[in-house]
Amino acid sequence: MKSEGQIYIEEAVRKTSIEGKYDVIVCGGGPAGVAAAVKASRNGAEVLLLEKEGSLGGTWTNSLVTWLMDIDNKTGILEELVFGVRSMGSLYDRQNKDYSFGTEDMKYVMEQIVVRAGVTVCYHTLVVDVVLETIRQSGKDKPTVKGVITESKSGRKAFLAHIVVDATGDGDVAVLAGCGFDVGEAETQIVQPMSMQALICGLSPKEVRPWCLNYESIPGEAQQNFRELFERYKIPISYTMPVLIHLKGDLFSVSINHMYNVPCDDVCKITEATISARREILEALRKLAVEDKYWSRMIIVETSNTIGVREGRRIHGNYMITRQDIISGKHFEDGICEVTFNVDIHDAENGAWSDGGVSVRPYQIPLRSLIASDVYGMALAGRLICGDFYAHASYRVGGNVLKTGEAAGVLAALAVRTGRELDQIPFVEVQKRI
Numbered sequence: 255m256k257s258e259g260q261i262y263i264e265e266a267v268r269k270t271s272i273e274g275k276y277d278v279i280v281c282g283g284g285p286a287g288v289a290a291a292v293k294a295s296r297n298g299a300e301v302l303l304l305e306k307e308g309s310l311g312g313t314w315t316n317s318l319v320t321w322l323m324d325i326d327n328k329t330g331i332l333e334e335l336v337f338g339v340r341s342m343g344s345l346y347d348r349q350n351k352d353y354s355f356g357t358e359d360m361k362y363v364m365e366q367i368v369v370r371a372g373v374t375v376c377y378h379t380l381v382v383d384v385v386l387e388t389i390r391q392s393g394k395d396k397p398t399v400k401g402v403i404t405e406s407k408s409g410r411k412a413f414l415a416h417i418v419v420d421a422t423g424d425g426d427v428a429v430l431a432g433c434g435f436d437v438g439e440a441e442t443q444i445v446q447p448m449s450m451q452a453l454i455c456g457l458s459p460k461e462v463r464p465w466c467l468n469y470e471s472i473p474g475e476a477q478q479n480f481r482e483l484f485e486r487y488k489i490p491i492s493y494t495m496p497v498l499i500h501l502k503g504d505l506f507s508v509s510i511n512h513m514y515n516v517p518c519d520d521v522c523k524i525t526e527a528t529i530s531a532r533r534e535i536l537e538a539l540r541k542l543a544v545e546d547k548y549w550s551r552m553i554i555v556e557t558s559n560t561i562g563v564r565e566g567r568r569i570h571g572n573y574m575i576t577r578q579d580i581i582s583g584k585h586f587e588d589g590i591c592e593v594t595f596n597v598d599i600h601d602a603e604n605g606a607w608s609d610g611g612v613s614v615r616p617y618q619i620p621l622r623s624l625i626a627s628d629v630y631g632m633a634l635a636g637r638l639i640c641g642d643f644y645a646h647a648s649y650r651v652g653g654n655v656l657k658t659g660e661a662a663g664v665l666a667a668l669a670v671r672t673g674r675e676l677d678q679i680p681f682v683e684v685q686k687r688i
Protein backbone atom coordinates (compact mmCIF):
# COMPACT_ATOMS: atom_id res chain seq x y z
CA MET A 255 0.00 0.00 0.00
CA LYS A 256 1.21 3.51 -0.82
CA SER A 257 1.43 5.59 2.35
CA GLU A 258 0.16 9.16 2.22
CA GLY A 259 2.57 11.61 0.60
CA GLN A 260 4.82 8.86 -0.72
CA ILE A 261 5.44 9.27 -4.44
CA TYR A 262 8.27 6.82 -5.15
CA ILE A 263 10.30 3.98 -3.72
CA GLU A 264 14.04 3.63 -4.00
CA GLU A 265 15.33 0.50 -5.71
CA ALA A 266 18.61 -1.09 -4.66
CA VAL A 267 21.59 -0.49 -6.97
CA ARG A 268 22.22 -3.78 -8.76
CA LYS A 269 24.71 -5.50 -11.01
CA THR A 270 23.25 -6.81 -14.26
CA SER A 271 25.03 -9.61 -16.09
CA ILE A 272 26.20 -8.95 -19.64
CA GLU A 273 24.48 -11.64 -21.68
CA GLY A 274 26.15 -10.88 -25.00
CA LYS A 275 27.99 -8.40 -27.21
CA TYR A 276 26.82 -7.74 -30.75
CA ASP A 277 27.62 -5.37 -33.59
CA VAL A 278 23.99 -4.33 -33.94
CA ILE A 279 21.00 -4.79 -31.67
CA VAL A 280 17.58 -4.29 -33.25
CA CYS A 281 14.82 -3.62 -30.71
CA GLY A 282 11.39 -4.69 -31.97
CA GLY A 283 10.63 -7.44 -34.48
CA GLY A 284 7.88 -5.71 -36.46
CA PRO A 285 8.28 -5.31 -40.24
CA ALA A 286 10.83 -2.50 -39.83
CA GLY A 287 12.84 -4.44 -37.23
CA VAL A 288 12.86 -7.57 -39.38
CA ALA A 289 14.10 -5.61 -42.40
CA ALA A 290 16.75 -3.83 -40.30
CA ALA A 291 18.04 -7.06 -38.72
CA VAL A 292 18.21 -8.94 -42.02
CA LYS A 293 19.96 -6.13 -43.87
CA ALA A 294 22.46 -5.50 -41.07
CA SER A 295 23.30 -9.19 -40.93
CA ARG A 296 23.60 -9.55 -44.70
CA ASN A 297 26.02 -6.62 -44.64
CA GLY A 298 28.37 -8.38 -42.29
CA ALA A 299 27.16 -7.41 -38.81
CA GLU A 300 26.52 -9.78 -35.94
CA VAL A 301 22.91 -8.98 -35.08
CA LEU A 302 20.61 -9.56 -32.12
CA LEU A 303 16.86 -8.99 -32.61
CA LEU A 304 14.86 -8.44 -29.41
CA GLU A 305 11.07 -8.80 -29.46
CA LYS A 306 8.61 -8.66 -26.59
CA GLU A 307 6.03 -10.97 -28.23
CA GLY A 308 6.41 -14.57 -29.40
CA SER A 309 6.56 -13.95 -33.13
CA LEU A 310 7.84 -11.52 -35.73
CA GLY A 311 5.73 -9.10 -37.76
CA GLY A 312 4.47 -6.66 -35.10
CA THR A 313 1.30 -4.94 -36.26
CA TRP A 314 1.14 -7.14 -39.38
CA THR A 315 0.83 -10.35 -37.38
CA ASN A 316 0.13 -9.72 -33.70
CA SER A 317 -2.42 -7.00 -34.54
CA LEU A 318 -3.75 -8.86 -37.62
CA VAL A 319 -3.26 -5.94 -40.06
CA THR A 320 -3.31 -7.92 -43.30
CA TRP A 321 -3.02 -5.49 -46.21
CA LEU A 322 0.19 -3.93 -47.59
CA MET A 323 0.11 -0.33 -48.75
CA ASP A 324 2.50 1.80 -50.80
CA ILE A 325 4.41 -1.12 -52.21
CA ASP A 326 4.00 -0.82 -55.99
CA ASN A 327 7.23 1.14 -56.41
CA LYS A 328 9.25 -0.90 -53.89
CA THR A 329 11.54 -3.93 -54.14
CA GLY A 330 14.00 -5.56 -51.71
CA ILE A 331 12.85 -7.50 -48.65
CA LEU A 332 9.26 -6.76 -49.61
CA GLU A 333 9.71 -9.05 -52.62
CA GLU A 334 11.10 -11.85 -50.48
CA LEU A 335 8.15 -11.56 -48.12
CA VAL A 336 5.50 -11.53 -50.81
CA PHE A 337 7.15 -14.41 -52.67
CA GLY A 338 7.17 -16.35 -49.40
CA VAL A 339 3.56 -15.70 -48.40
CA ARG A 340 2.29 -16.35 -51.91
CA SER A 341 4.05 -19.68 -52.04
CA MET A 342 2.17 -20.58 -48.84
CA GLY A 343 -1.19 -19.81 -50.41
CA SER A 344 -1.75 -16.19 -49.36
CA LEU A 345 -3.83 -14.35 -51.93
CA TYR A 346 -1.34 -11.54 -52.48
CA ASP A 347 -1.45 -10.60 -56.18
CA ARG A 348 0.22 -7.32 -57.06
CA GLN A 349 -1.08 -7.22 -60.62
CA ASN A 350 -4.67 -7.38 -59.49
CA LYS A 351 -4.06 -4.91 -56.65
CA ASP A 352 -4.73 -7.58 -54.04
CA TYR A 353 -2.25 -6.87 -51.25
CA SER A 354 -3.58 -9.24 -48.60
CA PHE A 355 -1.65 -11.91 -46.72
CA GLY A 356 -2.29 -14.61 -44.13
CA THR A 357 -0.81 -13.68 -40.76
CA GLU A 358 0.53 -17.19 -40.04
CA ASP A 359 2.18 -17.22 -43.47
CA MET A 360 3.82 -13.86 -42.73
CA LYS A 361 5.08 -15.01 -39.31
CA TYR A 362 6.63 -18.13 -40.82
CA VAL A 363 8.21 -16.37 -43.79
CA MET A 364 9.71 -13.64 -41.60
CA GLU A 365 11.17 -16.18 -39.19
CA GLN A 366 12.71 -18.16 -42.05
CA ILE A 367 14.26 -15.06 -43.64
CA VAL A 368 15.65 -13.83 -40.32
CA VAL A 369 17.07 -17.21 -39.33
CA ARG A 370 18.61 -17.75 -42.78
CA ALA A 371 20.26 -14.34 -42.56
CA GLY A 372 22.02 -15.48 -39.37
CA VAL A 373 20.25 -13.10 -36.98
CA THR A 374 20.00 -14.16 -33.33
CA VAL A 375 16.37 -13.74 -32.24
CA CYS A 376 15.22 -13.41 -28.64
CA TYR A 377 11.44 -13.51 -28.05
CA HIS A 378 9.49 -12.62 -24.91
CA THR A 379 12.13 -10.01 -24.15
CA LEU A 380 11.18 -6.46 -23.26
CA VAL A 381 13.79 -3.74 -23.66
CA VAL A 382 13.51 -1.73 -20.44
CA ASP A 383 16.60 0.46 -20.40
CA VAL A 384 19.71 1.47 -22.32
CA VAL A 385 23.42 1.46 -21.53
CA LEU A 386 24.75 4.98 -22.09
CA GLU A 387 28.20 6.54 -22.12
CA THR A 388 28.89 10.22 -22.55
CA ILE A 389 31.27 11.10 -25.35
CA ARG A 390 32.76 14.56 -25.80
CA GLN A 391 32.97 15.75 -29.40
CA SER A 392 33.59 19.25 -30.72
CA GLY A 393 33.54 20.55 -27.14
CA LYS A 394 30.07 19.09 -26.50
CA ASP A 395 29.01 16.13 -24.40
CA LYS A 396 26.63 13.78 -26.18
CA PRO A 397 25.30 10.51 -24.77
CA THR A 398 26.19 7.42 -26.79
CA VAL A 399 24.09 4.26 -26.71
CA LYS A 400 26.27 1.26 -25.94
CA GLY A 401 23.64 -1.41 -25.40
CA VAL A 402 20.28 -2.24 -23.85
CA ILE A 403 18.88 -3.79 -20.68
CA THR A 404 16.10 -6.34 -21.00
CA GLU A 405 13.61 -8.07 -18.73
CA SER A 406 12.24 -11.53 -19.44
CA LYS A 407 11.56 -14.86 -17.77
CA SER A 408 15.35 -15.24 -17.78
CA GLY A 409 15.69 -12.17 -15.57
CA ARG A 410 17.29 -8.79 -16.12
CA LYS A 411 20.12 -8.85 -18.67
CA ALA A 412 22.45 -6.44 -20.44
CA PHE A 413 23.34 -6.73 -24.12
CA LEU A 414 26.08 -4.50 -25.53
CA ALA A 415 26.36 -3.27 -29.12
CA HIS A 416 28.08 -0.77 -31.39
CA ILE A 417 24.77 0.39 -32.81
CA VAL A 418 21.22 0.04 -31.48
CA VAL A 419 18.27 0.29 -33.86
CA ASP A 420 14.97 1.37 -32.32
CA ALA A 421 12.22 -0.39 -34.27
CA THR A 422 9.71 -0.63 -31.41
CA GLY A 423 7.02 1.32 -33.27
CA ASP A 424 6.46 3.64 -30.32
CA GLY A 425 10.11 4.66 -29.82
CA ASP A 426 10.43 3.06 -26.37
CA VAL A 427 14.20 2.64 -26.60
CA ALA A 428 14.97 6.10 -27.96
CA VAL A 429 12.97 7.61 -25.11
CA LEU A 430 14.87 5.50 -22.57
CA ALA A 431 18.05 6.93 -24.10
CA GLY A 432 16.74 10.47 -23.53
CA CYS A 433 15.84 11.32 -27.12
CA GLY A 434 13.31 14.05 -27.74
CA PHE A 435 10.10 13.15 -29.54
CA ASP A 436 6.73 14.42 -30.74
CA VAL A 437 3.37 12.76 -30.47
CA GLY A 438 0.02 13.62 -32.00
CA GLU A 439 -1.05 16.70 -33.90
CA ALA A 440 1.04 19.72 -32.90
CA GLU A 441 -1.83 21.99 -31.83
CA THR A 442 -4.49 19.57 -30.60
CA GLN A 443 -2.20 16.74 -29.40
CA ILE A 444 -4.82 14.36 -30.83
CA VAL A 445 -3.46 10.96 -31.87
CA GLN A 446 -5.05 8.66 -34.39
CA PRO A 447 -7.32 5.98 -32.90
CA MET A 448 -6.18 2.45 -32.16
CA SER A 449 -8.07 -0.47 -33.74
CA MET A 450 -8.42 -4.16 -33.04
CA GLN A 451 -8.85 -6.61 -35.90
CA ALA A 452 -10.27 -10.13 -35.97
CA LEU A 453 -9.90 -13.24 -38.11
CA ILE A 454 -13.04 -15.06 -39.19
CA CYS A 455 -13.71 -18.11 -41.34
CA GLY A 456 -16.57 -20.27 -42.62
CA LEU A 457 -17.86 -17.73 -45.18
CA SER A 458 -18.13 -18.34 -48.88
CA PRO A 459 -15.72 -15.90 -50.61
CA LYS A 460 -18.15 -15.72 -53.55
CA GLU A 461 -21.11 -14.74 -51.41
CA VAL A 462 -19.34 -12.03 -49.39
CA ARG A 463 -17.52 -10.58 -52.40
CA PRO A 464 -19.40 -7.22 -52.48
CA TRP A 465 -18.02 -6.36 -49.04
CA CYS A 466 -14.44 -7.47 -49.68
CA LEU A 467 -11.59 -5.00 -50.20
CA ASN A 468 -9.75 -7.49 -52.43
CA TYR A 469 -12.37 -7.35 -55.17
CA GLU A 470 -13.59 -3.76 -55.21
CA SER A 471 -13.49 -1.94 -58.52
CA ILE A 472 -14.13 1.60 -57.22
CA PRO A 473 -12.01 2.84 -54.25
CA GLY A 474 -14.04 2.78 -51.04
CA GLU A 475 -16.87 0.75 -52.62
CA ALA A 476 -16.41 -2.41 -50.52
CA GLN A 477 -16.09 -0.45 -47.29
CA GLN A 478 -19.22 1.53 -48.08
CA ASN A 479 -21.12 -1.71 -48.80
CA PHE A 480 -19.82 -3.27 -45.60
CA ARG A 481 -20.89 -0.25 -43.59
CA GLU A 482 -24.40 -0.42 -45.07
CA LEU A 483 -24.61 -4.04 -44.04
CA PHE A 484 -24.11 -3.11 -40.38
CA GLU A 485 -26.53 -0.19 -40.75
CA ARG A 486 -29.18 -2.48 -42.26
CA TYR A 487 -29.28 -4.53 -39.06
CA LYS A 488 -28.76 -1.49 -36.78
CA ILE A 489 -25.48 -2.90 -35.48
CA PRO A 490 -23.39 -0.05 -34.05
CA ILE A 491 -19.71 0.04 -35.06
CA SER A 492 -17.21 2.76 -34.20
CA TYR A 493 -15.27 2.68 -37.51
CA THR A 494 -17.65 3.91 -40.17
CA MET A 495 -15.57 2.56 -43.07
CA PRO A 496 -15.18 -1.06 -41.88
CA VAL A 497 -12.87 -3.41 -43.76
CA LEU A 498 -13.29 -7.04 -44.78
CA ILE A 499 -10.25 -8.69 -46.38
CA HIS A 500 -10.11 -12.17 -47.93
CA LEU A 501 -6.79 -13.79 -46.92
CA LYS A 502 -6.89 -17.37 -48.27
CA GLY A 503 -9.37 -20.26 -48.50
CA ASP A 504 -12.33 -19.18 -46.38
CA LEU A 505 -10.21 -17.06 -44.02
CA PHE A 506 -10.87 -13.30 -43.71
CA SER A 507 -9.80 -10.39 -41.52
CA VAL A 508 -12.22 -7.77 -40.23
CA SER A 509 -11.69 -4.24 -38.91
CA ILE A 510 -14.73 -2.40 -37.51
CA ASN A 511 -13.62 -0.30 -34.54
CA HIS A 512 -11.81 2.89 -33.55
CA MET A 513 -10.60 3.45 -29.99
CA TYR A 514 -10.06 7.16 -29.44
CA ASN A 515 -7.51 9.15 -27.45
CA VAL A 516 -5.43 6.22 -26.30
CA PRO A 517 -1.78 7.21 -25.70
CA CYS A 518 0.79 4.60 -26.77
CA ASP A 519 2.48 4.75 -23.34
CA ASP A 520 -0.57 4.36 -21.07
CA VAL A 521 -1.12 0.64 -20.43
CA CYS A 522 -4.26 1.21 -18.35
CA LYS A 523 -5.94 3.08 -21.22
CA ILE A 524 -4.62 0.54 -23.74
CA THR A 525 -6.13 -2.24 -21.62
CA GLU A 526 -9.50 -0.45 -21.45
CA ALA A 527 -9.40 0.09 -25.22
CA THR A 528 -8.51 -3.57 -25.79
CA ILE A 529 -11.40 -4.87 -23.71
CA SER A 530 -13.82 -2.42 -25.25
CA ALA A 531 -12.68 -3.13 -28.83
CA ARG A 532 -12.90 -6.89 -28.31
CA ARG A 533 -16.41 -6.61 -26.92
CA GLU A 534 -17.47 -4.43 -29.84
CA ILE A 535 -16.11 -6.85 -32.46
CA LEU A 536 -17.53 -9.98 -30.87
CA GLU A 537 -20.97 -8.52 -30.20
CA ALA A 538 -21.25 -6.93 -33.66
CA LEU A 539 -20.15 -10.04 -35.55
CA ARG A 540 -22.35 -12.35 -33.50
CA LYS A 541 -25.36 -10.15 -34.24
CA LEU A 542 -24.49 -10.09 -37.93
CA ALA A 543 -24.33 -13.90 -37.93
CA VAL A 544 -27.81 -14.05 -36.40
CA GLU A 545 -29.35 -11.47 -38.75
CA ASP A 546 -27.85 -12.22 -42.17
CA LYS A 547 -27.98 -15.56 -43.99
CA TYR A 548 -24.60 -15.11 -45.74
CA TRP A 549 -22.95 -14.53 -42.37
CA SER A 550 -24.69 -17.28 -40.43
CA ARG A 551 -21.89 -19.80 -41.02
CA MET A 552 -19.21 -17.41 -39.77
CA ILE A 553 -16.78 -18.66 -37.12
CA ILE A 554 -14.77 -16.08 -35.21
CA VAL A 555 -11.23 -17.49 -35.17
CA GLU A 556 -9.57 -14.85 -32.98
CA THR A 557 -9.35 -11.21 -32.09
CA SER A 558 -5.85 -9.76 -32.15
CA ASN A 559 -3.74 -10.25 -29.06
CA THR A 560 -2.39 -6.71 -29.24
CA ILE A 561 -4.52 -3.78 -30.31
CA GLY A 562 -3.17 -1.99 -33.39
CA VAL A 563 -1.37 1.28 -32.64
CA ARG A 564 -1.54 3.63 -35.62
CA GLU A 565 0.40 6.39 -33.99
CA GLY A 566 3.04 6.46 -31.27
CA ARG A 567 6.02 8.72 -30.68
CA ARG A 568 8.01 10.24 -33.53
CA ILE A 569 11.62 10.42 -32.45
CA HIS A 570 13.75 13.49 -33.17
CA GLY A 571 16.25 12.76 -35.92
CA ASN A 572 18.70 14.68 -38.05
CA TYR A 573 15.86 15.68 -40.39
CA MET A 574 12.13 16.06 -39.76
CA ILE A 575 9.89 15.27 -42.74
CA THR A 576 7.19 17.94 -42.78
CA ARG A 577 3.73 18.61 -44.13
CA GLN A 578 5.32 21.07 -46.55
CA ASP A 579 7.74 18.39 -47.81
CA ILE A 580 4.93 16.01 -48.65
CA ILE A 581 2.81 18.69 -50.30
CA SER A 582 5.73 19.82 -52.47
CA GLY A 583 6.93 16.30 -53.23
CA LYS A 584 10.39 16.96 -51.82
CA HIS A 585 13.28 14.81 -53.00
CA PHE A 586 16.54 14.61 -51.06
CA GLU A 587 20.16 13.85 -51.90
CA ASP A 588 19.87 11.03 -49.31
CA GLY A 589 16.37 9.83 -50.24
CA ILE A 590 15.95 6.12 -49.42
CA CYS A 591 12.56 5.54 -51.06
CA GLU A 592 9.63 7.34 -52.60
CA VAL A 593 6.35 7.59 -50.68
CA THR A 594 3.19 7.77 -52.79
CA PHE A 595 0.58 7.06 -50.12
CA ASN A 596 -1.84 9.84 -49.22
CA VAL A 597 -2.29 11.34 -45.77
CA ASP A 598 -4.56 8.90 -43.95
CA ILE A 599 -5.82 10.34 -40.68
CA HIS A 600 -8.32 8.15 -38.90
CA ASP A 601 -10.11 10.87 -37.01
CA ALA A 602 -12.12 11.19 -33.85
CA GLU A 603 -14.93 13.18 -35.40
CA ASN A 604 -16.95 10.84 -37.56
CA GLY A 605 -15.33 7.46 -37.17
CA ALA A 606 -13.86 7.54 -40.68
CA TRP A 607 -10.70 9.11 -42.07
CA SER A 608 -9.57 12.25 -43.82
CA ASP A 609 -6.53 13.53 -45.69
CA GLY A 610 -6.26 16.48 -43.28
CA GLY A 611 -6.57 18.85 -46.22
CA VAL A 612 -3.21 17.68 -47.57
CA SER A 613 -2.65 16.49 -51.11
CA VAL A 614 0.53 14.40 -51.31
CA ARG A 615 2.94 14.59 -54.23
CA PRO A 616 5.35 11.63 -54.27
CA TYR A 617 8.19 12.53 -51.90
CA GLN A 618 11.21 10.83 -50.40
CA ILE A 619 12.24 9.75 -46.92
CA PRO A 620 15.77 11.07 -46.27
CA LEU A 621 18.29 8.81 -44.50
CA ARG A 622 18.87 11.61 -41.96
CA SER A 623 15.37 11.13 -40.56
CA LEU A 624 16.53 7.63 -39.49
CA ILE A 625 19.39 8.91 -37.31
CA ALA A 626 18.51 9.92 -33.73
CA SER A 627 19.70 13.47 -33.21
CA ASP A 628 20.02 13.53 -29.41
CA VAL A 629 22.35 10.54 -28.97
CA TYR A 630 25.13 8.81 -30.86
CA GLY A 631 24.83 5.18 -31.85
CA MET A 632 21.09 4.94 -32.44
CA ALA A 633 19.30 4.41 -35.76
CA LEU A 634 15.52 4.62 -36.16
CA ALA A 635 13.32 2.32 -38.25
CA GLY A 636 9.61 2.11 -38.98
CA ARG A 637 6.72 4.36 -38.06
CA LEU A 638 8.72 6.11 -35.29
CA ILE A 639 11.16 7.91 -37.65
CA CYS A 640 11.42 11.69 -37.55
CA GLY A 641 8.48 13.41 -39.19
CA ASP A 642 5.55 15.62 -38.29
CA PHE A 643 1.97 14.45 -37.73
CA TYR A 644 0.92 14.79 -41.39
CA ALA A 645 4.03 13.19 -42.87
CA HIS A 646 3.72 10.28 -40.45
CA ALA A 647 0.09 9.81 -41.47
CA SER A 648 1.39 9.17 -44.98
CA TYR A 649 4.70 7.25 -44.68
CA ARG A 650 3.63 4.97 -41.77
CA VAL A 651 2.39 2.12 -44.03
CA GLY A 652 3.81 -1.21 -45.23
CA GLY A 653 6.25 -0.59 -48.05
CA ASN A 654 7.79 2.48 -46.44
CA VAL A 655 8.38 0.99 -43.00
CA LEU A 656 10.19 -1.92 -44.64
CA LYS A 657 12.43 0.49 -46.57
CA THR A 658 13.29 2.47 -43.43
CA GLY A 659 14.23 -0.85 -41.80
CA GLU A 660 16.44 -1.85 -44.71
CA ALA A 661 18.21 1.51 -44.74
CA ALA A 662 18.68 1.58 -40.94
CA GLY A 663 20.11 -1.96 -41.03
CA VAL A 664 22.58 -1.18 -43.81
CA LEU A 665 23.60 2.08 -42.16
CA ALA A 666 24.19 0.33 -38.82
CA ALA A 667 26.31 -2.40 -40.44
CA LEU A 668 28.41 0.16 -42.32
CA ALA A 669 28.95 2.18 -39.15
CA VAL A 670 30.23 -0.94 -37.40
CA ARG A 671 32.43 -1.92 -40.33
CA THR A 672 34.02 1.51 -40.73
CA GLY A 673 34.04 2.56 -37.07
CA ARG A 674 32.28 5.80 -38.00
CA GLU A 675 29.29 7.59 -36.54
CA LEU A 676 26.00 6.96 -38.33
CA ASP A 677 25.93 10.47 -39.81
CA GLN A 678 29.44 10.03 -41.25
CA ILE A 679 28.52 7.18 -43.61
CA PRO A 680 28.37 8.36 -47.26
CA PHE A 681 24.81 7.95 -48.54
CA VAL A 682 26.02 6.34 -51.76
CA GLU A 683 27.32 3.39 -49.71
CA VAL A 684 23.89 2.87 -48.16
CA GLN A 685 22.07 3.41 -51.43
CA LYS A 686 24.05 0.65 -53.17
CA ARG A 687 22.84 -1.88 -50.60
CA ILE A 688 19.11 -1.11 -50.18
Ligand SMILES: Cc1cc2nc3c(=O)[nH]c(=O)nc-3n(C[C@H](O)[C@H](O)[C@H](O)COP(=O)(O)OP(=O)(O)OC[C@H]3O[C@@H](n4cnc5c(N)ncnc54)[C@H](O)[C@@H]3O)c2cc1C
Nearest residue numbers: 282284285286306312313323381423562563636637651652
Ligand atom coordinates in the same frame (compact mmCIF):
# COMPACT_ATOMS: atom_id res chain seq x y z
C1 LIG B 1 -5.23 -0.65 -37.18
C2 LIG B 1 -4.12 -0.44 -38.17
C3 LIG B 1 -4.38 -0.61 -39.52
C4 LIG B 1 -3.37 -0.43 -40.44
N1 LIG B 1 -3.63 -0.67 -41.77
C5 LIG B 1 -2.60 -0.71 -42.63
C6 LIG B 1 -2.82 -1.17 -43.98
O1 LIG B 1 -3.94 -1.52 -44.38
N2 LIG B 1 -1.74 -1.22 -44.80
C7 LIG B 1 -0.50 -0.84 -44.39
O2 LIG B 1 0.46 -0.94 -45.16
N3 LIG B 1 -0.27 -0.40 -43.14
C8 LIG B 1 -1.30 -0.34 -42.25
N4 LIG B 1 -1.07 0.07 -40.97
C9 LIG B 1 0.27 0.60 -40.60
C10 LIG B 1 1.34 -0.45 -40.43
O3 LIG B 1 0.85 -1.72 -40.14
C11 LIG B 1 2.32 -0.06 -39.35
O4 LIG B 1 2.63 1.27 -39.42
C12 LIG B 1 3.58 -0.89 -39.42
O5 LIG B 1 3.28 -2.19 -39.00
C13 LIG B 1 4.65 -0.30 -38.56
O6 LIG B 1 5.74 -1.19 -38.51
P1 LIG B 1 6.86 -1.03 -37.39
O7 LIG B 1 7.78 -2.18 -37.59
O8 LIG B 1 7.37 0.35 -37.43
O9 LIG B 1 6.08 -1.16 -35.99
P2 LIG B 1 5.23 -2.32 -35.36
O10 LIG B 1 4.53 -3.11 -36.39
O11 LIG B 1 4.39 -1.65 -34.31
O12 LIG B 1 6.31 -3.26 -34.66
C14 LIG B 1 6.98 -2.89 -33.46
C15 LIG B 1 7.50 -4.16 -32.79
O13 LIG B 1 8.27 -3.81 -31.66
C16 LIG B 1 7.92 -4.64 -30.55
N5 LIG B 1 8.22 -3.87 -29.34
C17 LIG B 1 7.62 -2.71 -28.93
N6 LIG B 1 8.18 -2.27 -27.80
C18 LIG B 1 9.16 -3.16 -27.46
C19 LIG B 1 10.09 -3.23 -26.40
N7 LIG B 1 10.16 -2.27 -25.44
N8 LIG B 1 10.93 -4.29 -26.34
C20 LIG B 1 10.88 -5.25 -27.31
N9 LIG B 1 10.02 -5.23 -28.34
C21 LIG B 1 9.18 -4.19 -28.44
C22 LIG B 1 6.44 -4.91 -30.78
O14 LIG B 1 6.02 -6.06 -30.09
C23 LIG B 1 6.38 -5.06 -32.30
O15 LIG B 1 6.65 -6.38 -32.70
C24 LIG B 1 -2.07 -0.06 -40.01
C25 LIG B 1 -1.80 0.09 -38.65
C26 LIG B 1 -2.80 -0.10 -37.73
C27 LIG B 1 -2.49 0.02 -36.28
